[in-house]
Amino acid sequence: MLPSDRDEIRDLLKRTAVALKQGDVPFALCGGYAAWMRGAPEPDHDADFLVPEAESERAAKVLADAGLEVVPPAEDWLTKVVQGNSFVDVLWRTCGHPVEQDLIDRAEVLPVLSVQMPVLQATDILVTKLMALDEHYCDFSRLLPVARALREQVDWGRVRVEVDDNDFAVVFLVLLDRLGVVEGAVSAG
Known part of the structure; x- marks a missing residue:
C-alpha cells in the first residue's frame, strides 16, 4: 500500500468511527486495525468495524447521512464505505454468526488516530x-x-x-x- 493510500484508509477509518459515534450506533473497531492498536503491525488493506446485526440498517443510514459513500456489496453481511481507492467494511456477521451486543460491550475505548473509539479486546x-x-x-x-x-x-x-x-x-x-x-x-x- 502506498503512503497516500494508508493516509486515505486512516482518514476513512476516523470518519466512519465519528459518524457511527455521532449516530449513536454501537460499534467496535475489529480486524487488522484493532490488532494494530494493540501492538500488531499496521495492516496494508481495509479497516473493519463490527455493529450488532440489529443495528445494520441504521448504521448504513447513519453513514450515508454523514456524507460518506456507502456501497452495498454482493455479500449480505456487511456494508462498504468507500473513499478513493480505500474502503472500510462495517460487518454485522462474522464467520456466518450474527454480531451480538456483548461482543461490542467487551470492547475497550482507546484513542485510534486521535479519535476515541471502542476497540475489540x-x-x-x-x-x-x-x-x-x-x-x-x-x-x-x-x-x-x-x-x-x-x-x-x-x-x-x-x-x-x-x-x-x-x-x-x-x-x-x-x-x-x-x-x-x-x-x-x-x-x-
Whole structure:
C-alpha cells in the first residue's frame, strides 16, 4: 500500500468511527486495525468495524447521512464505505454468526488516530481472525505476527474453547505452541 493510500484508509477509518459515534450506533473497531492498536503491525488493506446485526440498517443510514459513500456489496453481511481507492467494511456477521451486543460491550475505548473509539479486546480479535480460517482462506503468515504481538493480552484458554470446532484454528494454535510463541496454546487433552 502506498503512503497516500494508508493516509486515505486512516482518514476513512476516523470518519466512519465519528459518524457511527455521532449516530449513536454501537460499534467496535475489529480486524487488522484493532490488532494494530494493540501492538500488531499496521495492516496494508481495509479497516473493519463490527455493529450488532440489529443495528445494520441504521448504521448504513447513519453513514450515508454523514456524507460518506456507502456501497452495498454482493455479500449480505456487511456494508462498504468507500473513499478513493480505500474502503472500510462495517460487518454485522462474522464467520456466518450474527454480531451480538456483548461482543461490542467487551470492547475497550482507546484513542485510534486521535479519535476515541471502542476497540475489540485482543482475545476477541484473535477468535474472530481464527474463526475466519477455512479451506479457502488459511493464511497463517498474516496471523502469526498478530498472535506474537498480542500474545500477552490474550486469554488463550478462552481462545481454545471458542475455536475448538474449527480445525484450521486448532492447527494454528498447535503451530503457536510448537514455535514457543504461546506455551500451552493447545491443551494436552
